[in-house]
Amino acid sequence: xxxxxxxxxxxxxxxxxxxxxxxxxxxxxxxxxxxxxxxxxxxxxxxxxxxxxxxxxxxxxxxxxxxxxxxxxxxxxxxxxxxxxxxxxxxxxxxxxxxxxxxxxxxxxxxxxxxxxxxxxxxxxxxxxxxxxxxxxxxxxxxxxxxxxxx
Amino acid sequence: xxxxxxxxxxxxxxxxxxxxxxxxxxxxxxxxxxxxxxxxxxxxxxxxxxxxxxxxxxxxxxxxxxxxxxxxxxxxxxxxxxxxxxxxxxxxxxxxxxxxxxxxxxxxxxxxxxxxx
Numbered sequence: 001x002x003x004x005x006x007x008x009x010x011x012x013x014x015x016x017x018x019x020x021x022x023x024x025x026x027x028x029x030x031x032x033x034x035x036x037x038x039x040x041x042x043x044x045x046x047x048x049x050x051x052x053x054x055x056x057x058x059x060x061x062x063x064x065x066x067x068x069x070x071x072x073x074x075x076x077x078x079x080x081x082x083x084x085x086x087x088x089x090x091x092x093x094x095x096x097x098x099x100x101x102x103x104x105x106x107x108x109x110x111x112x113x114x115x116x117x118x119x120x121x122x123x124x125x126x127x128x129x130x131x132x133x134x135x136x137x138x139x140x141x142x143x144x145x146x147x148x149x150x151x
Numbered sequence: 152x153x154x155x156x157x158x159x160x161x162x163x164x165x166x167x168x169x170x171x172x173x174x175x176x177x178x179x180x181x182x183x184x185x186x187x188x189x190x191x192x193x194x195x196x197x198x199x200x201x202x203x204x205x206x207x208x209x210x211x212x213x214x215x216x217x218x219x220x221x222x223x224x225x226x227x228x229x230x231x232x233x234x235x236x237x238x239x240x241x242x243x244x245x246x247x248x249x250x251x252x253x254x255x256x257x258x259x260x261x262x263x264x265x266x267x268x
Contacts, residue, residue, distance in 0.1 A: 031162040034168075036158070038160070038208045039161070041157070042208035042209075045207075065247065069252050076259070090165045091165040093172075093182050094164060094182065095165065095212045096214055096216065096217060099214055099217065099252060102183065104255065108259060108260045108264070108265050123253065123257075130180070133184045137187075138222050138224065138240070139225065139237050139241065141222045141225055142222075142238070143234070
């Protein structure tokens with residue numbers, strides 16, 4: 001009982017100490033930064049199709065994603081992406097660049113624990129669940145699609 | 152026009168992410184997982200293509216596009232090679248993105264040092 005009360009008081013103390021993100025500005029920032037990242041993606045896609053007119057839409061898009069992932073990874077390396085993240089929140093997490101950042105950031109941060117147990121293992125702390133959930137759900141969708149196709 | 156739609160839809164999707172962060176204090180891993188699942192479901196009901204037609208990068212750059220490609224790959228492969236496609240299609244369609252993210256992360260982890268701490 002006493003313990004519970006203490007925990008409650010502690011929780012309130014922690015709550016008060018957590019830096020409050022101001023809701024409205026953070027929504028606005030996530031909107032325009034996220035939108036801007038998508039616009040950059042659109043621009044890269046158009047540029048690739050302009051430079052290589054015979055490339056298929058699908059290939060051009062695959063290249064666009066590779067370029068975006070490269071840029072995000074590089075910006076993470078020089079410490080810029082995390083600053084964008086603090087400013088834009090969801091605007092920097094939700095785009096594919098956020099996925100890239102979620103892999104690069106721990107890879108660089110845990111480098112000092114060694115290549116295998118630091119970089120290679122920690123790389124997947126966030127991306128791991130994303131890939132697992134994505135792959136499992138795509139298998140389920142594929143199997144359902146197969147069953148539906150039988151009839 | 153493409154830029155405007157990409158900006159508006161992309162911005163909106165990211166703002167929904169931010170709303171989730173504010174209201175539920177959800178972690179970034181959960182955000183990414185949630186949006187990947189949204190993409191898979193949208194593609195499974197074949198709703199992704201119609202949105203993608205006008206939103207272009209606005210829906211494809213957010214990780215929703217990654218989920219949609221996983222499901223689209225699995226469905227396409229099932230169509231061409233049968234049940235095995237459910238296992239091969241998803242990763243095949245997203246291999247470029249995953250390999251790029253892992254490859255560049257490894258490369259840059261060799262070059263750069265952690266800025267924090």
